[in-house]
Amino acid sequence: MFVVVGVSGGIAAYKTVQVVRALVTNGHEVHVVPTDDALKFVGTATWEAISRHPVTTSVHDDVAEVRHVALGTKADLVIVAPATANTLAKMAAGISDNLLGVTLLATTAPVVVAPAMHTAMWDHAATQANIATLRARGIHIVGPADGPLTGGDSGPGRMVEPDEIVAAALAAVDAPASDLAGLRVAVSTGGTREPIDPVRFLGNRSSGKQGVAVALAAADRGAYVHLVAAHVDDGVLHEALHHPRIAVERALTAVEMDAAMRAVSDESDVVVMAAAVADFSVPEVSDVKIRKEDGTFALDLVENPDILIGLVEERRPGQTIVGFAAETAADDGELRERGIRKRSRKGVDLLVVNRVGWQEGFEASENAVLFVDATDDVAGQASGTKRAVADALWDAVLRLR
Ligand SMILES: Cc1cc2nc3c(=O)[nH]c(=O)nc-3n(C[C@H](O)[C@H](O)[C@H](O)COP(=O)(O)O)c2cc1C
The missing domain is CATH 3.40.50.10300 (CoaB-like)
Known part of the structure; x- marks a missing residue:
């Protein structure tokens, strides 16, 4: 499968390295699309080495290949992990000011999102409204889990573990299409x-x-x-x-x-x-x-x-x-x-x-x-x-x- 893994700027980005690794090990072609902020947590070298493909955040790289839409249209599956509150808000609004945003608008593949943020940000009405919008569009939300957070406190907001993200993503590809629609x-x-x-x-x-x-x-x-x-x-x-x-x-x-x-x-x-x-x-x-x-x-x-x-x-x-x-x-x-x-x-x-x-x-x-x-x-x-x-x-x- 051609899998795009979007990564946004949260500490949990280091766990996404394992998501990419598991997918590559299972024989999938994986392209990582980080946001600029994600690269402050895990750098380009790690993503390129682990995915074995070049990595860019901008729509202005590789313009001759029309890369800004090519990734989305080729994808069989798109994963966003971690999904920050900011990236979730941009997804809900359809904002496409980076390669990840454009890829998400260009794709018709199943999209699986693993939110990660502090509990206060997760509970905020804006984030919850964005999650509801994404779910209503058929986007699969996995987690967040309830547990210890980076700041030392604990609550819902922790990104689920890499193997759970991979399992949810593969299940989303196999999921029967809305067979209870209208019931x-x-x-x-x-x-x-x-x-x-x-x-x-x-x-x-x-x-x-x-x-x-x-x-x-x-x-x-x-x-x-x-x-x-x-x-x-x-x-x-x-x-x-x-x-x-x-x-x-x-x-x-x-x-x-x-x-x-x-x-x-x-x-x-x-x-x-x-x-x-x-x-x-x-x-x-x-x-x-x-x-x-x-x-x-x-x-x-x-x-x-x-x-x-x-x-x-x-x-x-x-x-x-x-x-x-x-x-x-x-x-x-x-x-x-x-x-x-x-x-x-x-x-x-x-x-x-x-x-x-x-x-x-x-x-x-x-x-x-x-x-x-x-x-x-x-x-x-x-x-x-x-x-x-x-x-x-x-x-x-x-x-x-
Ligand atoms: C150390 C640190 C950790 C952060 N962790 C998170 C996080 O887990 N979730 C989140 O929504 N934002 C987190 N942020 C804030 C985001 O990085 C910030 O909102 C950024 O604009 C997100 O941009 P992006 O969505 O384009 O990656 C963190 C910021 C810092 C400095």
Whole structure:
């Protein structure tokens, strides 16, 4: 592949040397296009030696070869790493006052951007608006990661590691083109919290990571997503909150989740219930903190509405409904049997069954699932990152539709 690697002026430029090296080692033809500021961090000699091609920052070099557009038009893939706040702003505005800017305007290849900057710069409304604009244009944003920054403090803004940039870039080239374009999707995520008194609740260990990954995968593949989030940490929701095709709504209890999902399901082509909804709640929530008395305490609980069954009963024509089942099971056979029984009891089109336990399923970044469809058989399985599982879920939904 003909790969252009744009480098802008941040400390993380030294890590991009490894991105270039990995691509060259894998047999790709790599051309590095630094900004003038990038060369203050890593110099021309390093880029030329590592890429084995001449390096220039200006549109006025090699004019006879029309180099200023040649790189962009020849490229099969463009990576910008690190992407400074400044370069992101210029990309969003289409400014082309250097070779990197012109190359980015001249290309129709997938563009993968790895932002790197201080957390304050990343969080700034201008940067977030620029990121939203770039995403809406189909540019792939990888990271930033949350971690130690150059100044000694810590937070989101750190460039992701070189191998992650290379993997995201190669995946962007293989990515199916917007195969969910135009689809309206509702996804629920996170664990509900049922109040007991002003300081206590009944909750569960769901982190919301899998549901958020389902929403991001759908939106990246062109769908419009309404994400209903129960308890989910802000860090887990961050990317979804800034995605131009995702609207996020909060619903903290089972009753709130039921109302929110019913309301949005009316206008959705696909509904995915990935939230871990409490089966029981406290009928009379105390307004004052319940105090210790004689060493024991009994809590009466009532059953919550079964949201999935309600959605299936009211489903609109052509709508696909996907449920999640978190099951503890002794072995794969038991997991499969439980999944098949649950699929037919709930009446959903697809049930995603994942085994949970003290170490599995909840909170982890990886997952392993079975898909059970309306033929009451295992229609597939997926494992890996929660994003990989989410993409496999959408592939299964597309096969059903
Ligand atoms: C030591 C140092 C580190 C910097 N690191 C970053 C950074 O990580 N991200 C960023 O957006 N800007 C960073 N800057 C500021 C940019 O270099 C500056 O905004 C520059 O104009 C970017 O130009 P460019 O986008 O054309 O490369 C840093 C500046 C210095 C002096």
